[in-house]
Amino acid sequence: MKKYEKAEEKRKREAEEKRRYLEGIKRFQKDLEKIVEIREDGAFYMGDYIADESGRLVEIRFDKVYHR
Numbered sequence: 001m002k003k004y005e006k007a008e009e010k011r012k013r014e015a016e017e018k019r020r021y022l023e024g025i026k027r028f029q030k031d032l033e034k035i036v037e038i039r040e041d042g043a044f045y046m047g048d049y050i051a052d053e054s055g056r057l058v059e060i061r062f063d064k065v066y067h068r
Helices: 003-036
Strands: 044-053 058-065
Touching: none
Parallel strands: none
Antiparallel strands: 044 058
């Protein structure tokens, strides 16, 4: 494989990764308003950030909590 072909494949792979990342952000933003709102009963959602062994973020869980 020539250098040009390797560089082109890398560029395509990086573009696809960026596209997937941005799609994930768009989906998250749709639910963000619901996540951060404080309900009439004082409940709201608190984020719990889950990392793998290397410290890389792999998951975010939201727990419903009450402020009193």
